[in-house]
Amino acid sequence: MRVHYTEEQEALRAAVRDFARRELPPGFARECDERGRPPLDVYRRFADAGFLGIGIPEEYGGAGGDIVEITIVLEELARAMQSFASLVYRSPIHAGQGLLTYGTEEQRKRYLPGIASGRLLFCFSLSEPQAGSDAAAIRLRAERDGDSYVINGQKQFSTGAHYSDYVILATRTSDGARRHEGISLFVVDLKSPGITIEPIPTLGDRANGTNMVFYDDVRVPASNLLGEEGEGWRLLMVNLERERLSSAPISVGASAAALEQALEHARTREQFGRPIGAFQAVAHQLADVAADIYIGRLLTHDVAHRIARGERCVFEASVAKLFCTEMFNRAAYTGMQVMGGTGYTMDSDMQLHFRNARLGTIGAGSSEVMRNVIAKEIGLPRA
Structure with a gap:
């Protein structure tokens, strides 16, 4: 296919x-x-x-x-x-x-x-110091006050908040019988009084950067509420499904770049009197990466078409996110191994792929969370 x-x-x-x-x-x-x-x-x-x-x-x-x-x-x-x-x-x-x-x-x-x-x-902000994989544990609070909501609390790992104009912000507006009840989403102007943004140094994706964001009596118009108050969990699932899909083509494209760089090195770098790509140990590693990219592109294409048709794609998006982000890690590791010391230098793009790839299996739902979602979707009992 x-x-x-x-x-x-x-x-x-x-x-x-x-x-x-x-x-x-x-x-x-x-x-x-x-x-x-x-x-x-x-x-x-x-x-x-x-x-x-x-x-x-x-x-x-x-x-x-x-x-x-x-x-x-x-x-x-x-x-x-x-x-x-x-x-x-x-x-x-x-x-x-x-x-x-x-x-x-x-x-x-x-x-x-x-x-x-x-x-x-725009950026998107869900994680908090105590709420990451456990998204329903968010505590940042939005209280209704007349024609506005007043927001207090903090968010962690708000990527791009320091240069974005607005954030799609997940808040808690009430405490429901179940933990995922009482969550609401707002569009928040990041220039609003009461918002403090502090950078968090990271291993990779340093061009974009991520932040801790503090909200101290931040007033937001009620018209900035997305959907109905308290139905934010359902809306979050829409956002996360598309975010997980987006991880797939980004990982496919970056893996293709890593493969291209490793292939060029394998064709031109000579050891023991021949290009290193002539050695089966190297050739098979690169063949595996090429096969991964082919599969990842098929997954991305399939899930994107399903979402475009309005299908529910919890299983498919989770599979694509899991496979493609782990694929990027394998591609970057393989590229680093093939390029050896050259790839390890800071003048090489391979070290950048190696560092950037690590975020993919953590952000937007870790690989462990993706496997939990997939296990649920195939009918396994929950712990």
Whole structure:
């Protein structure tokens, strides 16, 4: 089975690849990683080219298309710079696709044109010091006060909060009989009084950066509530399903880049009188990575089409996220092993892949959580 795309989708892939070649040249990802800053100027040019409007209907200033086209964009960007693909996905997926699924018409008109034009950057914030894999344990509180809600508490690992305009924020508005009841989502202006953002140094994805965010009597208009009060858990599942899918094409694209670099080294590096790629021990490792990427691309394509058709994809999205993020770790490890000392130097992109890959099996639901979800979906009893 091969992945078949339409002529329009192939043209989109080619256009994004051309953009990436111009704007994300070799070495640029390492520069951004070393500076610890995302290339927001490139992000704006990406928006000006119309790519951020993909997946957003034309009536809201978008370019049309659906999540299938978004995955094509993410894979191609990740081939050039994985962190840039991670920067790009947040606004179209968490905010764009979320608002299209559960936002009001007024909210769509207010935010979607800004997302499509690149004027508004969104991030997503769920984790807290005591709530990560256990998402229902969130404590950050939103209390109704007239026409507003007042938010107090803290969030952890809020990636991109220091440069985003808005955050899709998971809060607790009440205490239900079950732990996942009483959760609500809000759009929060990150320039609001009472918000303090503190960076958290990390091993990888340093271009985007992540943060601890403190909310001290932050007042948010009631009109910024997404969906009905207390139904946030259902909305979170929509966001997480799409976030998990997004991890797949990003991992596929970055793995393809790691493979390309390792292949070039294997073809040109000579030891014992021949290119190292001629040795079966090396060739088989790279063949395994190529097979993984092929499978990962098939998984991504299948799940994206299912979500575009409106299917429930808890199992499929979890499988794609689990396989593709672990695949990226294997690809980066293999690339590092094949390149040896050259890959281990900070002048190599392989060390960047090696560090960035580690986040994939932790964020958006760890590999262990994905396996728990899959086990539940296939009918195994819960602990």
